[in-house]
Amino acid sequence: MIETSTECQTTATSNNGQLIVFTQSKKIAKSLTQNLCSDNVVAKQYGSVIGYWGYRTADSFEFVGKGIADLILAKNNIMAAFKAESTYNYQPVVGFADYTAFFISSREKPRLTKEYFLDKRVGLLDYPTSRSGHILPKQTFKELDINLANLDVTYARSHNELRDLLANGQVDIIASFWKESDAQRFSKNYITPLSNNVSGTRWYLKMQQQNTDLLCSVQTHLLAMSKDQALHYYQDVEAYWNCETKNVSFKGELDDE
Structure with a gap:
């Protein structure tokens, strides 16, 4: 069997809900999954986090096209091709520079x-x-x-x-x-x-509910994780949401080409 996923438990062991993450990097999938499992906000909503990774374009198509992933790193042209933002209400959380x-x-x-x-x-x-x-x-x-x-x-x-x-x-x-x-x-x-x-790649979170607690927690983890990346490109990340106020608001995202 080829290893393509990792899973961990939150403190809510009786909760059967899974937070599903997809990225093209095994290293990022494993690191982010562990970080999210230890997060208090995630533990209030999910019993486990499972991180998938795949290097082929078809892998991204599968997770985006069927709305499988709750949190996914993808290019905006893929999201647009599947109309994923309107179909599954994927919202951009952070993005990398053009x-x-x-x-x-x-x-x-x-x-x-x-x-x-x-x-x-x-x-x-x-x-x-x-x-x-x-x-x-x-x-x-x-x-x-x-x-x-x-x-x-x-x-x-x-x-x-x-x-x-x-x-x-x-x-x-x-x-x-x-x-x-x-x-x-x-x-x-x-x-x-x-x-x-x-346009660079972006992290998208499926927001079929107005789950702003989860959104802001995920954004915090993604911003912290970018600082540990080896390539300067992946360190240059922009947050799209203002989580510093009581009413969470969308600040905007990088302009499309």
Whole structure:
């Protein structure tokens, strides 16, 4: 059996209710699940917390499309595709900053012309919902009148794997975002932007009741957890709810692209 979930009990052992969490990271799922199990607000409403993780786009589709998860980390375009906010009243709790998508090369600055790409080996992400690694580069190729079948494309399972392909000379160009540590392996002079302000991922909580106690408690845990993340991108998190006053109110979220 492949391990894809973790579960823990709250202090309310007689309560059969489960708080269901889904994310793409095993580490985050395990950490968040344990934190929520020890939370007093969660214990007043649930007997256990179960955290699921899955790396495939289909996994996210399953949890969002059927409204299985109570708390889920997802991209807003997936939520919009399933109309999850209107169907299950998923509300954004916290979100990560918008970012810019780039073509990144190791030896020259990529040019956005049809002729330039036809003899290049291109690395893309094998996730149809990834904006920077899949959707935007394919849109660019379409705009340049390039048939994808005429390109030498290698698909990777993660952004880190894309970077390894480029660093090892297995591809000439990759499509991804730029992070601070990339300057140790590649030149910032050799990146070309595809699109600015790509909307980042967000944590959504299913709010079929006006459960603001749970909402604010979850938001507190998510904000605290972001400080422990290794990547600067995941440390830059924005809270969408004002929980400091008696009447909890929605402050707003990051603008869509």
